[in-house]
Amino acid sequence: MEQTTVLNILVILESILLLVISFILFSKTRNLTKLKKYEEEIIKMKAKNEAKMGDFLPILVHELRSPLSVIKGAADLLMKEANGLSADQIHTLLNQIKSSSNSLLDMVGSILDVSKMESGKFEVNKSFNNMEAVLKEVCSYFEPLAKVRGLTIECQIDESIMNFSFDAERIKQVVGNLISNAIKFSPEGGNIIVSSKKVGSDCQISVCDTGVGIKDSEKPLLFQKFYQASNQDGIKKGTGLGLYISRGIVEAHGGKIWVENNIPKGSKFIFTIPMN
Numbered sequence: 375m376e377q378t379t380v381l382n383i384l385v386i387l388e389s390i391l392l393l394v395i396s397f398i399l400f401s402k403t404r405n406l407t408k409l410k411k412y413e414e415e416i417i418k419m420k421a422k423n424e425a426k427m428g429d430f431l432p433i434l435v436h437e438l439r440s441p442l443s444v445i446k447g448a449a450d451l452l453m454k455e456a457n458g459l460s461a462d463q464i465h466t467l468l469n470q471i472k473s474s475s476n477s478l479l480d481m482v483g484s485i486l487d488v489s490k491m492e493s494g495k496f497e498v499n500k501s502f503n504n505m506e507a508v509l510k511e512v513c514s515y516f517e518p519l520a521k522v523r524g525l526t527i528e529c530q531i532d533e534s535i536m537n538f539s540f541d542a543e544r545i546k547q548v549v550g551n552l553i554s555n556a557i558k559f560s561p562e563g564g565n566i567i568v569s570s571k572k573v574g575s576d577c578q579i580s581v582c583d584t585g586v587g588i589k590d591s592e593k594p595l596l597f598q599k600f601y602q603a604s605n606q607d608g609i610k611k612g613t614g615l616g617l618y619i620s621r622g623i624v625e626a627h628g629g630k631i632w633v634e635n636n637i638p639k640g641s642k643f644i645f646t647i648p649m650n
Contacts, residue, residue: 441474498541524562560585
């Protein structure tokens with residue numbers, strides 16, 4: 375009788391042990407399946423990023439070549455014809471070199487910003503600033519360019535917004551990028567409105583234009599790295615980093631950025647910055 379009991383207990387223990395081993399093997403198999411799926415997803419993402427980089431590099435080379443060509447051409451002319459050039463001509467050539475150099479620095483700065491964002495090292499330096507002064511400064515900076523393109527810029531400020539903590543230089547970068555895009559995609563005679571208003575505990579900034587607008591199919595892609603929206607001629611311009619960096623700056627402040635249709639036409643980019 376005792377032997378039978380012992381045998382039964384051993385059978386039960388053996389069964390339990392087999393169940394435990396089966397469970398462990400099942401768990402391992404399931405984990406391996408998950409790992410395989412993760413590996414496949416990583417491979418797909420890597421291939422996708424490599425494809426994007428493959429598209430981005432020719433664009434970057436083209437964007438760099440234009441200002442470099444201007445700098446080289448102006449420098450060559452100054453070196454060869456300096457004695458025969460008037461003071462105004464020399465001044466014009468030097469301005470071309472300066473403007474093209476600034477374009478190169480902006481592109482290098484954008485690439486560095488993206489690198490910091492990708493590595494998780496991007497930071498904003500907050501201090502108490504006046505949003506009204508920031509927006510007016512950016513609008514004033516772009517007014518000459520807008521005038522050349524036959525456009526007007528309006529700055530509509532909510533004066534009830536008090537000073538609060540944000541990175542003024544980075545916010546200038548965001549607003550400047552949005553205004554630059556609005557100028558780029560707006561036809562002659564258009565109007566650009568930069569406005570601010572208090573929404574709850576947030577400061578909401580919007581940049582509206584009367585341009586061609588943005589296709590619904592493109593809206594979800596606008597803030598992705600390397601993505602370039604098409605203009606009215608179907609030609610894509612720029613490196614495709616501006617809106618991606620703008621999103622990174624806004625989110626580093628704890629805010630959000632998105633795009634809507636402007637009424638009756640055009641685009642309306644909006645972002646918020648917490649004032650707490």
